[in-house]
Amino acid sequence: MSREWGVGSGEWGVGGQSVEAVLASAQLPMNRVYTQLKQGERWLQQHRGQRPHFACILGFTETGLVPGISAAGATPTDRQYTAIADAEFLHDGPQVSPAYPLPPLDVGASPVFLSRAIVAGQQIPLSLLNAGLPMPPTVPAINLGGTPARCLSSGHAMPLATVEHLLHQGLQWGATLGATTNLLILGECVVGGTTTALGVLTGLGVAAAGKVNSSHATCNHHQKWELVEEGLQRSGLREATSSLVQNTLLCQRSPLEIVAAVGDPMQIVVAGMAIAASQASGVLLAGGTQMLAVYALLRAIAQSHKLAWRPEQIAIGTTRWVAEDETGDTVGLANLVGDVPLIATQLSLARSRHKQLQAYEQGFVKEGVGAGGCAIAAHLYQGWSQPKLLEAIDTLAERQQQINRLSF
Secondary structure, eight states, rough: OOOOOOOSSSSSTTTOOHHHHHHHOOOSSEEEEESHHHHHHHHHHHTTTOEEEEEEEEEGGGGGGGGTTTTSSSSSHHHHHHHHHHHHHHHHOSOOOOOOEEEEEOOOOTHHHHHHHHHTTTTTOEEEEEOOSSSSSSSOOOOOOOBOOOOGGGGGOOOHHHHHHHHHHHHHHHHHHHHOOOEEEEEEOOOTTTHHHHHHHHHOOOOTTTTOOOSSSSHHHHHHHHHHHHHHOOOHHHHSSOOOOOOOOOOOHHHHHHHHHHOOOHHHHHHHHHHHHTSSEEEEEEOOHHHHHOOOHHHHHHHHOOOOGOOOOOEEEEHHHHHOOOOOOHHHHHHOEEEEEEEEEOOOOTOSSSOOOOOOOOSSSSOOOOOHHHHHHHHHOOOOOOOHHHHHHHHHHHHHHEEEEEOO
């Protein structure tokens, strides 16, 4: 059964206890199902003890270069290299001279610390897929032949031919990886991706305005909406409006045309991978707003292209910082998207030895690079509890600090 938790700043929990104390004393679950409760609990039970395979899909949209749109890099220049730096760290861990050091953040630390600590600590197989980056990663990655997306405000983010090609690649690699595992985790790294998620959700007819998340402590809803509105107008998908509300779409477009207008290359790849992999394995879409958009997209694609898939095999996995973000409405958005469980790790970083990780408890960063999904899988696979997860993450952060003399 799902448990209700109080939310506070840092030392949150029940009856004044920290979440760590509550988890330890009451043996409450590390993973909580927020929507589609029975389906979510069945999904968790089905995949208990299974060794996952983590595939992280890397992409880029010029939306991420808009000043202030994202906190995943202190400056637009930093954000050009975020996905490449995260991929290098996810694959190699701390290095004396990384080709692309993790970009500085205004507040917090990259969620790749969470993902890397789990992947390395549990020896989880890892695949990196380049859906469309400005330059190739410095670590082994599958090149899918995509391209970076233009800013969604253009209304022409990607050529339709590129979207069609990436869907084919996603279907191919989803089938390939899904055949090798019982549980495929699909994560992402796309700076500005919650804004393209808003664009795709809106294009698909989901009233997502005001409900999405961001890496900022307080979501920049109006800035996101202005970009989405401009893109949808320029694409011809909708009329102009001055308010943060859902308008009726002017015309019906195919889901691929919507991605081409206001999406990013990761979305279409993950949609294809999930459709194909679900026929052979469980699928955990590791993320919040972005993966809700991917789920809405893949469902529309499966319907429009008459593709076989198994929706009961798919769940969305994120962090409680996303699921309980008071400046968004993730649960409400998940209910609007419908028929997919939203699951979140109850991991707390309140007692981390590093202030940049403690910042997650104040709403900064929240998610990315499959962090929430990896934490969910860490508990399912090897039973890692709150203390074990936190120690692994803190230890990795200390290695980074010692090697690169960073201030944590």
